[in-house]
Amino acid sequence: MITTLFKSSVATQRYTFFVLLLLLGFICIRAEESKCSSPKEFYCPLCGGVETTDCISCEGYIFSDQQYGICYDRKLFHVRGNELGDSDNHYPFLWFDIAASVIWFLVAGIAVSCGVGGGGIYVPMGMILLRFPPKPSAGLSQACIFGAGIGGLFINGRKRHPDRHIRDTKGLPSEKGLGKIVSYERNMTHSEIEADRKSYLQGGDGQRKFYTRPVIDYDLLLLMAPMELAGAVFGVTVQRVLPDWLFLSFAVVVLGFTCYKTYKKFKNLHRLEKEHLQEIARTTVRHENEQNKDPNVVAIDDQSSDGSVSVIHEQLWPAVLSFDENDSEMEDFSRHPDAKLDRDDPRELESRRAFLEEDSIQFPKYKIASLILLWVGLSIIYLLKGDKGAPSLIGLTCEKPGYYALVACQFLWTFGFAIVFAYRAVRRTEARKAVNYPFNENDILWDSKSLRDFSLAGFGGGFVAGVIGISSGYFTGPFMVYYGIHPSVATATCATKMMFTSSSVALLFILAGLLPWDYALYFFGVCICGAIFGKTVVDYYVKKTGMASILVGVLACVIGLSTTSIIAILFYNLAKANWCLDGFKQFCTAGHGSLNANCPARF
Template structure:
């Protein structure tokens, strides 16, 4: 890091060149590197848009290696870029419908149970990011990404093979109808030898696509429901691949509802799920607004607290602890609601489609706790949380399209929360933040439209899983290159100040 700032006169956005408001390792970076950053970041954002995972693991190394920002400043820039992309993703995904059921594509139950503690983790992670050595941040991130990429690639390849098998069987069935029964039997045996036992795909097994990207949902056959998984009725590992890892727990006791009351309650549930619940959106918006107000009242490295809270003081830490307690309280409130709803669904005979998660008492504890770790990674590494939550939802058995859209909405909340924390700490470089924010908006829109076209054309939701894996793997590679560069070219003196309450600039 250089020891002095550029003059105030240079703190402007010029058409021919961007001049940073904080020192970089090369303050006179040429315009071509700014152009290269725009191109590379756009490419990364378009790939990440397919999986709805933000792309911070790609953006941070680009801002470090190309723009020569220190990680302390590259991470906040990636967050605000991701925030711009999350706005686009949310706007586009809110209009889409679930491929297997008559409901919105974005799963707000999933958001409610996962997001509060994800935001809590992001707040904690933003504190840790201020005090940990950069080499520790980089090494930890690379190890996490390598493990995540490997597992996600395996899942994506398995899903791709499953789709190929189903499509091949569909083509074989069409040909068999045109030949004699003897020839059909012979061809079917040969086909089975090559492809193995048939398995259900998201589109072919659970809905019929009309060629325009619209699915007509059908209910799962009893043999492939989560209850059948628990009973051991699934024939192949592939059929269990996208089913929740925790077997459903049947509520104890019998329902007092009559058959007609059950039918009415079931119809009410189905009617409610056809539309986005404004109450659920309101809960998340309230969390969003409360944390924003608290961050502004606390102040930090960029500006003084309007109510006199001093960083490091008792009031500062008390406010931080109360914010976290508030998030835990919201999470517990939501858990109670979802468990009651799960019991009601079991009583009225609600039938889940493949990829649904049953919010049992165990699942409503396990998954939010894991999401706290995802948020912690988001705040500490500036990756938006989606790079962890995307693969996590796939492990939970969530449909790839639902995972992508829901993750993108959660990133909207997480990235904004982390960004406001970085603003408070004085770490955000505003003359770069503004154009990068709009870059996130535009590049993500391009990626979204491209992904929708490919999925509708080739009928392969596995593209989303492979996109997530590609982003994670590319992130690991770039972070590794950046770490190696730092070892070979250490910065004289490194960051001038560390600590929660050190000024960001």
């Protein structure tokens, strides 16, 4: 079932990519920074008042009004017109901003709880409700995803891995995964699980205990985060030269595909809920029968050992991991494996325990510091390079070779980080294999194939995030689950990774002058609060009722409506332009070539 779904997904993605490639080739041939005939001109208040065909080049007044033909600025909770460019008070946005605050607050909580960033909602709602142009709306979306990611990290950072009873017994070689241990407790009753755990603790050398880990996979994060940041840098660079119609077309294709995947997620989750409720009913009946036979039988909790709903909230993904009940590997490991593992090299056992203790650290300082260094280093390069929204700290412009040298440094920095931590991940896996480390059945055993697959997935997700402003988690999350990662680990790791990527992209948009600072900071804060409040409430609701599918269904409907709205915006804009398709913009003009830079010096 998983293979079929994934192959269908891959085929759809390849078809979409092929269509977009043809579209890009067509427009490259047709246009060399071409402009439609008789374009509409807008009044820009810079330089004492000039005419421009694109308000993005009117620094500080990037919003355009088709009806009045002017470029205007946008202030948060604005109730009066601007003195420059809006003397007639056309744009009081107070109530739009208030309504958006409520919607963004709610969306942040639902999106983070569903394991996505919410960009599929923020982008179209920014254009429709806030009346942002397409590209500033994408930038605002990234600031919101960043805020929601911090809210999610506040909760996920304290959570532990779903398997809280990892043992120090050695992993056994198998064809399906060298050293991987299939759950000891699969297909066991509650009393059998308790007896097996007690037997394990009493066996061995008397120093046995259970181990666990953080729910965030920091090794996976250290590999994918730099690749996503590299993809995001490339995506924002490409996005700056795209005409609005092509940007919107790309957004429609990607959001439409996202809606389809979210709907599939809803169907899978709804099926899981039904199966889970049926299993609870059967367990209740069996438990009542056992109690009638033996009144001392301990009640079977319908929740998992850590007190959370066992499966439903964790598997918010389109792929569902399953194992064959007749699998010989599972049979080998699931019942009292100590009979096969009694003879153990004491030195290997000591090394395994050291590795298990290392992996159980909730906040690994070195790995967290490496992630912060990655982000800070990239941000310093951004500031040195500068852009239209924030001049270079060293006086560079896009006409100078140093500017492009720093563009190259962005990729060298991110790719360098990815290479270093890819090497460390492989060495880490090999060192653990050497002492028969008991890898969890959902662990990644890093090798050249897994490094290649996750690197490409990370770069592709970052590219999409940079181009249209949605979360990379829409793509990397399902990919992680397909690869066998536990859904709750995939959700938490994606949310953390998403925070680094979106913050970097939002900073790029601000530096490019495509996003007002006040809106970015305000909605960033709104989404932090919304994510913390919403995830807490939603987690409580799901834990109490087990009904999470309704949230994913609502999310799919909202994304579908948003996609439909973007289609309407696209055709409306094309109709106003007499169905003329603009070509690509020049990179330097799209970046530093603002009208303000060409004004004569003023004293």
